[in-house]
Amino acid sequence: MIYTDTRDNSVRVDFKTAVVNGMNEKTGGLYIPVDFPKLDKSFLNKDPEPNLREIAFEMAKPYVEGEIPDDDLRRIINDAYPFPAKVSGLDPNSYVLELFHGPTCAFKDFGARFMARVMSYFNRNESTPLHILVATSGDTGSAVGSAFHNVPGLDVTILYPEGKISPLQEKQLSTFDGNVRALKVKGTFDDCQKLVKTAFTDNELRSKLRLSSANSINISRLLPQSFYYMYAALYVKNRAWQYNKIENPSIMMVVPSGNFGNLTSGLIAREMGAPITGFVAATNTNRTVPDWIATGDYKARPSVATYANAMDVGAPSNYERIAAMYSFDQVKQLFASYWLDDDGIMASIKDCYSKTGYTIDPHGAVGWKAWSDIKNGAMTELQNGTKGDWTKPGLTPNLPEWADDVTKKKNAIGVILETAHPAKFGSIVAQATGKNPSIPDRLEKVMKLEDKAIPMENDYEKFKNWLIENL
Numbered sequence: 001m002i003y004t005d006t007r008d009n010s011v012r013v014d015f016k017t018a019v020v021n022g023m024n025e026k027t028g029g030l031y032i033p034v035d036f037p038k039l040d041k042s043f044l045n046k047d048p049e050p051n052l053r054e055i056a057f058e059m060a061k062p063y064v065e066g067e068i069p070d071d072d073l074r075r076i077i078n079d080a081y082p083f084p085a086k087v088s089g090l091d092p093n094s095y096v097l098e099l100f101h102g103p104t105c106a107f108k109d110f111g112a113r114f115m116a117r118v119m120s121y122f123n124r125n126e127s128t129p130l131h132i133l134v135a136t137s138g139d140t141g142s143a144v145g146s147a148f149h150n151v152p153g154l155d156v157t158i159l160y161p162e163g164k165i166s167p168l169q170e171k172q173l174s175t176f177d178g179n180v181r182a183l184k185v186k187g188t189f190d191d192c193q194k195l196v197k198t199a200f201t202d203n204e205l206r207s208k209l210r211l212s213s214a215n216s217i218n219i220s221r222l223l224p225q226s227f228y229y230m231y232a233a234l235y236v237k238n239r240a241w242q243y244n245k246i247e248n249p250s251i252m253m254v255v256p257s258g259n260f261g262n263l264t265s266g267l268i269a270r271e272m273g274a275p276i277t278g279f280v281a282a283t284n285t286n287r288t289v290p291d292w293i294a295t296g297d298y299k300a301r302p303s304v305a306t307y308a309n310a311m312d313v314g315a316p317s318n319y320e321r322i323a324a325m326y327s328f329d330q331v332k333q334l335f336a337s338y339w340l341d342d343d344g345i346m347a348s349i350k351d352c353y354s355k356t357g358y359t360i361d362p363h364g365a366v367g368w369k370a371w372s373d374i375k376n377g378a379m380t381e382l383q384n385g386t387k388g389d390w391t392k393p394g395l396t397p398n399l400p401e402w403a404d405d406v407t408k409k410k411n412a413i414g415v416i417l418e419t420a421h422p423a424k425f426g427s428i429v430a431q432a433t434g435k436n437p438s439i440p441d442r443l444e445k446v447m448k449l450e451d452k453a454i455p456m457e458n459d460y461e462k463f464k465n466w467l468i469e470n471l
């Protein structure tokens with residue numbers, strides 16, 4: 001596959017270059033494949049549907065063609081995904097896609113674990129390790145640390161702001177040994193990011209250490225997230241009649257979003273033939289994208305802290321990929337958009353629990369409320385032009401081409417992406433439902449491990465010297 005750049009479509013690079021560089025430093029743009037090949041009809045129409053790993057292999061194949069042979073790709077995928085993505089029904093028109101069955105209990109495991117193994121593969125003939133530096137405000141660090149732990153040829157240093165992440169998040173990224181370590185920086189997340197960025201532009205340091213990043217703009221984190229969309233869409237399509245007597249379901253993916261990487265992956269799955277009609281772009285108070293879809297004006301802004309904190313992004317970097325892949329008119333046909341404040345998140349967790357018995361986390365709760373409102377009148381109001389003040393939380397004024405599937409044909413099914421396990425946000429969830437969510441063994445275990453974080457001043461020279469002396 002050839003990859004181009006969101007800012008300059010004369011750029012042509014291979015997969016390895018796109019992965020190793022992360023982004024195009026010359027243009028500041030992001031890499032995207034020049035083409036999204038459709039899977040074979042015979043594969044898409046299999047009944048029962050193929051499992052997640054089979055789908056992963058078929059979908060990844062064209063993007064690594066000529067660079068990773070089939071046997072190696074299969075090994076990478078089997079090693080990356082020893083855990084499932086699970087679809088379950090909430091009510092006849094709503095399903096949930098659970099993406100928290102990986103080691104860190106959040107969907108970022110899907111992208112990070114594939115990226116780690118691909119990077120290791122591309123580094124296999126080097127005599128020195130590739131040093132990954134990541135700054136994190138929480139969830140990314142643990143997914144990356146866990147994904148790269150004990151992967152050959154790679155070495156990871158995670159920087160996080162001391163005292164500014166949750167105790168569980170801190171445990172999840174500071175208790176590794178071997179090739180992964182965490183530095184607790186006396187500063188903010190922005191300070192951590194600055195230390196990392198300065199290191200990448202430091203030629204003296206780069207002559208001593210081979211450095212790379214692992215952030216969410218990397219194409220090798222985006223592509224694998226498309227696998228579970230395909231899986232869920234085929235699963236629901238095959239079973240909707242059997243479970244709920246819905247013929248020819250029109251499937252909408254409801255995506256709680258921050259940086260919009262997850263949603264971009266959904267678009268890739270749709271391009272490759274997943275039976276997905278449209279998307280609901282759902283955010284917390286950081287409503288940059290809903291406002292864009294409503295008004296046509298894209299205005300990045302500073303982020304605001306919310307209960308769904310992994311979505312606290314005011315300048316979503318994957319906006320650039322969406323805008324490169326589709327015209328604004330196409331976006332408006334494909335997407336409904338929705339945003340919710342903290343009171344709404346709390347009420348939604350409670351509502352989902354009391355109506356369905358399902359315990360949803362604050363991120364998934366944004367999706368549950370969005371889809372509930374869409375089904376229960378908000379889309380009809382939008383069609384009738386009776387929708388009230390759109391500066392309040394709710395559906396924003398854009399009528400997707402699939403609106404009738406919800407309001408008239410009634411064959412619409414929403415698949416809500418549950419991006420984190422509710423136990424990761426136990427106190428918020430308990431406050432909403434009156435019950436502590438059950439804690440998976442793997443989270444309980446990590447709470448008992450010894451904290452190995454290394455204290456670090458917010459001082460570039462000290463950070464640099466530490467790297468040189470210790471790596």
Ligand SMILES: *Cc1c(COP(=O)(O)O)cnc(C)c1O
Pocket residue numbers: 106107108139256257258259260261262263310311363419420
């Ligand atoms: C990262 C994250 C999101 C947001 O995903 P994007 O790809 O940034 O839109 C949502 N929920 C959880 C739990 C996350 O960790």
